[in-house]
Amino acid sequence: MSDLAVTDFPAFYREIHGYEPFPWQIALLDRVIQEGWPELIDVPTGLGKTSVIDVAVFAAALGRAEARAGVPRRIFFVVDRRLIVDEAYRHAEKIAEALRTPGDDSRAARVAAALRVDGDTAGRPVEVTRMRGGVNWSWRWIERPDRHAIVVGTVDQVGSRFFFRGYGVGKHLRPIDAALAGTDSLIVVDEAHLSEAFLASVRGAATCDETPAPIRPTVVSMSASPESGTADVHRITNADEKHPEASRRLKAAKELHLVDVPTTKANTAKTMSGALAHWAWELQREHPVVGVVVNTVARARAVFELLRADSASRCVLLTGKIRPTDRDYLLAEHYERIRAGRDRTSAEPMFVVATQTIEVGANIDLDALVTESSSLPALIQRLGRLNRLGDQRTTAPAVVLHGSADSDGVYDTARPATWAWLCERITPLPHTPKVRLPAEPGMDASPSALRALVRALPPGQWATLREPRPYIPSLGRAHLDVWARTSPIPLNDIPIPPYLHGLNRGTPQVTVLWRDLPDDDTLWPDLLGLMPPTSAESIELPLRAVQRWLNGETGGDDISDLEAEHLPDIPVPPGGRTVLRYRSRDNSEVITADRIHPSDTIVVPASHGGCDRYGWHPGSREPTIDIADLAQSAVRRGATIRVGPTLARAVETYAPSLAPEVAAWVERLNTDYRDDPSPGQIRSLRSALGDPAPGRDELPHLAVLRRLTDSSRARLIEHLDTGTLLLSSGTAAFREDSTAAGSSISTAKLSLAVHQREVAEKAEEFARNLGMEPDVVRAIGLAALWHDEGKRDPRFQVMLCGGDRWAAAANDEPLAKSGMNPGDRAAFRQARRRASYPAEMRHEALSTQIATVLLVEVPDVDHDLVLHLIASHHGRSRPLLPPVIDPDPTTKIERDGVQIEVDTAQSVDWTSPARFERLNRRYGRWGLARLEAVVRLADIWCSARSEERA
Structure with missing residues (x-):
C-alpha cells in the first residue's frame, strides 16, 4: 500500500464527512507521523476535536502500510461524563461504515486494505464499540486482538x-x-482537566511495568487549560483563525448576561427552579430552541416539570442517568430538532432541559441558553452548545443564574469564584418576576473572546476558577502486582477509584436495571439466567443514592452527571427492599439494600418504580417499564426475547401504533406453542414491521423484532420451571465463557482434536498478525493445542454426553463440546452429577499437568509461558486455580493410546504463583495478559464459529 500517503488525508476525510478537515487536523496528522502523538491537544469547543479519531485511523493505516512497529490497534476516546448524545461514537461508526463499504479506488478503500489483517474475513477493518456499565451479554466487545477498533467510554x-x-x-x-x-492502544482523554488522576495513573503504570515499550499505551489529553504543564502541545494556528468555517465558529455571536437570584437555604430548590423556568419562558419569546442546563438531576427534573406543565412547547429532559434504550427513543423523537446543522427555517418552539451530560459529546445547537452558575470550564462547555456553528442570524443570548444561598456542592469553591470573576466584567441583574434582558449588549462570549480571556488570566487564577485538582495517590509496582492478581483477588485488594478520580473524588457506583419479577423471589435467579442483563437496559448510579431510595428515603436524585462527583458516605440502615444481585447466570442472589456492594449489578422489581422514559426518577411510584426485550437490539450475536405480556407492554409504551399487531402475535405464539408452530408463524409479524429506512438507525423494537422474524434459526424455547416462553435467533446468546460449563456447551458435538487444532491455528494467526516473535508464537500455538487436554478425564466425557456412560464409551474420540441445549442449565448440572464430576473442578488443572509431561519433549520453548497460558485460559490461575475436593481422583489419562500420570486431587498448583511472578517480570503485567488474550480470544472465536456451523 505504498500509494497511501499523508497528503491523501484531506480526500479521505472528505469522502467520509463531505467536507474538508480544518488546518489543525491536517497539521496533527503531520505531527503524529513525524514526531509521534503530542501529550496535549488544545482546541476550542466546536472545532471538531472528535476528528482526532479520523487522524488516528489514518495514521494507523499509514503505519500498517509502511510496516512500522508500535502502531496502536485500538483507539480509546475517553470522556469523564455520562453522555446523552455520544457524538464520538456516531463519528466512529461513520468512519467504520465508510471502511466497510468503500468506493472503488477511493482513499477509504486504501485505508481499509491497509488496516485489514490476515485471516479476518468479517469485512470490518475497524470495530466500533461503546463501553457502558452493567453486564452486557455481548461481552465480546472486540472479537480479535489483531483487529483495529475504536472504543468510546468513560x-x-x-x-x-x-x-x-x-x-x-x-x-x-x-x-x-x-x-x-x-496494550496496542491509543488513549485520548477529552476535557482532560476533569481526568487528571486517571491520566497520571495510566502514565505512571506504563512507566513502572515491564511491558515492552512498543506495545505500551500512548496517552493523549485534550483540554483548553492554560496550565497544561507540558510544552508538548498541539494548538490551532493562524491558518485555523483565517479558515472560513473555523473562523465563523470561533467568532459565533453569543452574549452573556448574569442574574443574581435572592435565595435562602430553605427556599433555594424551589426558587432556583422557578427562576430557571422563568428565564426559559422569557427567552423563548424570540428564540425557538432554548436550553436550560443545571448542575443536578433533581433540579433538572424540577425545571422540566415546570416547563412542560405550563407551556405548549415541546419539552425534553436529557440527563446521563437514563437507560440507553430509553435514550435511543428520546433522541429519535427530538434530536433532529436540536442538532447542529439543522434546518432553522421551520423551527418549532422547544425546551431542552439538561445536566452536564450535554457539555461534552453532544453536537447540540441551542438558540438561547439559561444555565446555573458553575466552574469556568463547565460554563465554557455549556456555551459551546449555543450558536455552535455561528449560523444564527441574531445574537444568541446566554443567561447565567446564581443563587445567593445556593450551594449544591458540585463545583466546590470554583462556582462562587467563577461568579465573582464574571461579575467583575458585567453587572448582574437582580431577579424579579418582571425582569427582562437589558437593551445594551451583554459580555462577548464567543469562543475566540473566551479563549482570549482565559489566556489573559494571571498566573494561578485558572486554578481557582476550575474544579479543584484532586489529590492523586502515588502508584508503584506493588499496586500493579495486586491488581494483576485477578483470580483469586487478594483479600487486601487496593480500591481503584482513587487512582481514577483522586482521593475524596468519585463515589462508588452500582448498575441498576428493572425487570417484571414475580412475588416469589426464589424464581428471580432463574428468570435472569434465561435472559441476562444488558447494559442497554441499565443505569449507573451512586451506591448510596440507590440504597437511600430502596430504604424509602428522599434525596436519592440529588446527584450530578459528573463522573467524579463526591457524595457524603451516609450510613445505611439494615434491611431495605429486596433486589437481585446478578454476577453471572450461575451466580446471583436475592439480597436487601444494605448488602449491595460497589460495582454490583442489581435487578429491581419494576413494580418499585424509580425510573421513567427520561431516566432515574426516585420520586416516581409508577411501575417502571421492563425494556429487556427491546434492549436485545444492542446484543451483537443472537437475540432472545420473552414472548409474553412484558414485551407487549413495552411495545405499547414505545411504539403504540404497532402494539395491536405485537399483542396478537404474542398471544398466537403462546397459544400455538404446544402445536409446534411453523417458522411461518414466527415470521408472521414481519410484514407489520415494514422495511428498514436506509441510512437511519432503527428503533430498538424494530431492530430486535426484525432480527428475530428474519432469522431462519429462530426457535421457541419453553422454560418449564418459570413458565417463560422464549424466542431466540440463535445459540450464541446462551454461551458464557466465564462459567464453569460455558466453554463446553454447544448445539453440536465437536471433537477435542478438531477444536484444539482450530484454536491453535487461530491463536498463531493472531500472534503473527500482532508481530510477536517466532518463539512466542510457538509457545502460544502449543498452549492453544493443549488447552483442553483436561477434558480427557472420563468423567468429563460422560458429562458431555448428558451423563450417559454408554454414549461416552461409544464415541470414537474425546469431545470438546457437548451438543446439549445451551439454554438448559439444569440438564447440564444433572449430567455433571450423573458423571460424578466435582462441581468446581477446572479442566485447566488437568490440562496443565498433561502439558507438563508433553513439554519434556519440547526443549526450545518457554515452558513457564505455555503452562500459564493453559492454566489461565478461562481467566483463573492468576495466580491460583480454585481448590477442589475430589472424592474419586483421576490418576491416569489416556492420550493417543498412552497413559499419562495425573492427579485431580492436586487441583491447586503451588508452583503457579512463582511462575506467574516470573512471567509478569519477563513480559510485563499487561504484556502477559495480552498473550493470554490471544489464546482465550482464539478459543472463543473458534467456539462461536463451530456453533454457527452447527
Missing part, C-alpha cells in the same frame, strides 16, 4: 478495565479487557 469504564478491575465485567474476563486497553 473514565470509570476504561480506567477500571485498564487496571484489571473492570466495572460490570465478570472477574474472569477482566484480564482480556486489561490486555486490550493496556
Whole structure:
C-alpha cells in the first residue's frame, strides 16, 4: 500500500464527512507521523476535536502500510461524563461504515486494505464499540486482538478495565479487557482537566511495568487549560483563525448576561427552579430552541416539570442517568430538532432541559441558553452548545443564574469564584418576576473572546476558577502486582477509584436495571439466567443514592452527571427492599439494600418504580417499564426475547401504533406453542414491521423484532420451571465463557482434536498478525493445542454426553463440546452429577499437568509461558486455580493410546504463583495478559464459529 500517503488525508476525510478537515487536523496528522502523538491537544469547543479519531485511523493505516512497529490497534476516546448524545461514537461508526463499504479506488478503500489483517474475513477493518456499565451479554466487545477498533467510554469504564478491575465485567474476563486497553492502544482523554488522576495513573503504570515499550499505551489529553504543564502541545494556528468555517465558529455571536437570584437555604430548590423556568419562558419569546442546563438531576427534573406543565412547547429532559434504550427513543423523537446543522427555517418552539451530560459529546445547537452558575470550564462547555456553528442570524443570548444561598456542592469553591470573576466584567441583574434582558449588549462570549480571556488570566487564577485538582495517590509496582492478581483477588485488594478520580473524588457506583419479577423471589435467579442483563437496559448510579431510595428515603436524585462527583458516605440502615444481585447466570442472589456492594449489578422489581422514559426518577411510584426485550437490539450475536405480556407492554409504551399487531402475535405464539408452530408463524409479524429506512438507525423494537422474524434459526424455547416462553435467533446468546460449563456447551458435538487444532491455528494467526516473535508464537500455538487436554478425564466425557456412560464409551474420540441445549442449565448440572464430576473442578488443572509431561519433549520453548497460558485460559490461575475436593481422583489419562500420570486431587498448583511472578517480570503485567488474550480470544472465536456451523 505504498500509494497511501499523508497528503491523501484531506480526500479521505472528505469522502467520509463531505467536507474538508480544518488546518489543525491536517497539521496533527503531520505531527503524529513525524514526531509521534503530542501529550496535549488544545482546541476550542466546536472545532471538531472528535476528528482526532479520523487522524488516528489514518495514521494507523499509514503505519500498517509502511510496516512500522508500535502502531496502536485500538483507539480509546475517553470522556469523564455520562453522555446523552455520544457524538464520538456516531463519528466512529461513520468512519467504520465508510471502511466497510468503500468506493472503488477511493482513499477509504486504501485505508481499509491497509488496516485489514490476515485471516479476518468479517469485512470490518475497524470495530466500533461503546463501553457502558452493567453486564452486557455481548461481552465480546472486540472479537480479535489483531483487529483495529475504536472504543468510546468513560473514565470509570476504561480506567477500571485498564487496571484489571473492570466495572460490570465478570472477574474472569477482566484480564482480556486489561490486555486490550493496556496494550496496542491509543488513549485520548477529552476535557482532560476533569481526568487528571486517571491520566497520571495510566502514565505512571506504563512507566513502572515491564511491558515492552512498543506495545505500551500512548496517552493523549485534550483540554483548553492554560496550565497544561507540558510544552508538548498541539494548538490551532493562524491558518485555523483565517479558515472560513473555523473562523465563523470561533467568532459565533453569543452574549452573556448574569442574574443574581435572592435565595435562602430553605427556599433555594424551589426558587432556583422557578427562576430557571422563568428565564426559559422569557427567552423563548424570540428564540425557538432554548436550553436550560443545571448542575443536578433533581433540579433538572424540577425545571422540566415546570416547563412542560405550563407551556405548549415541546419539552425534553436529557440527563446521563437514563437507560440507553430509553435514550435511543428520546433522541429519535427530538434530536433532529436540536442538532447542529439543522434546518432553522421551520423551527418549532422547544425546551431542552439538561445536566452536564450535554457539555461534552453532544453536537447540540441551542438558540438561547439559561444555565446555573458553575466552574469556568463547565460554563465554557455549556456555551459551546449555543450558536455552535455561528449560523444564527441574531445574537444568541446566554443567561447565567446564581443563587445567593445556593450551594449544591458540585463545583466546590470554583462556582462562587467563577461568579465573582464574571461579575467583575458585567453587572448582574437582580431577579424579579418582571425582569427582562437589558437593551445594551451583554459580555462577548464567543469562543475566540473566551479563549482570549482565559489566556489573559494571571498566573494561578485558572486554578481557582476550575474544579479543584484532586489529590492523586502515588502508584508503584506493588499496586500493579495486586491488581494483576485477578483470580483469586487478594483479600487486601487496593480500591481503584482513587487512582481514577483522586482521593475524596468519585463515589462508588452500582448498575441498576428493572425487570417484571414475580412475588416469589426464589424464581428471580432463574428468570435472569434465561435472559441476562444488558447494559442497554441499565443505569449507573451512586451506591448510596440507590440504597437511600430502596430504604424509602428522599434525596436519592440529588446527584450530578459528573463522573467524579463526591457524595457524603451516609450510613445505611439494615434491611431495605429486596433486589437481585446478578454476577453471572450461575451466580446471583436475592439480597436487601444494605448488602449491595460497589460495582454490583442489581435487578429491581419494576413494580418499585424509580425510573421513567427520561431516566432515574426516585420520586416516581409508577411501575417502571421492563425494556429487556427491546434492549436485545444492542446484543451483537443472537437475540432472545420473552414472548409474553412484558414485551407487549413495552411495545405499547414505545411504539403504540404497532402494539395491536405485537399483542396478537404474542398471544398466537403462546397459544400455538404446544402445536409446534411453523417458522411461518414466527415470521408472521414481519410484514407489520415494514422495511428498514436506509441510512437511519432503527428503533430498538424494530431492530430486535426484525432480527428475530428474519432469522431462519429462530426457535421457541419453553422454560418449564418459570413458565417463560422464549424466542431466540440463535445459540450464541446462551454461551458464557466465564462459567464453569460455558466453554463446553454447544448445539453440536465437536471433537477435542478438531477444536484444539482450530484454536491453535487461530491463536498463531493472531500472534503473527500482532508481530510477536517466532518463539512466542510457538509457545502460544502449543498452549492453544493443549488447552483442553483436561477434558480427557472420563468423567468429563460422560458429562458431555448428558451423563450417559454408554454414549461416552461409544464415541470414537474425546469431545470438546457437548451438543446439549445451551439454554438448559439444569440438564447440564444433572449430567455433571450423573458423571460424578466435582462441581468446581477446572479442566485447566488437568490440562496443565498433561502439558507438563508433553513439554519434556519440547526443549526450545518457554515452558513457564505455555503452562500459564493453559492454566489461565478461562481467566483463573492468576495466580491460583480454585481448590477442589475430589472424592474419586483421576490418576491416569489416556492420550493417543498412552497413559499419562495425573492427579485431580492436586487441583491447586503451588508452583503457579512463582511462575506467574516470573512471567509478569519477563513480559510485563499487561504484556502477559495480552498473550493470554490471544489464546482465550482464539478459543472463543473458534467456539462461536463451530456453533454457527452447527
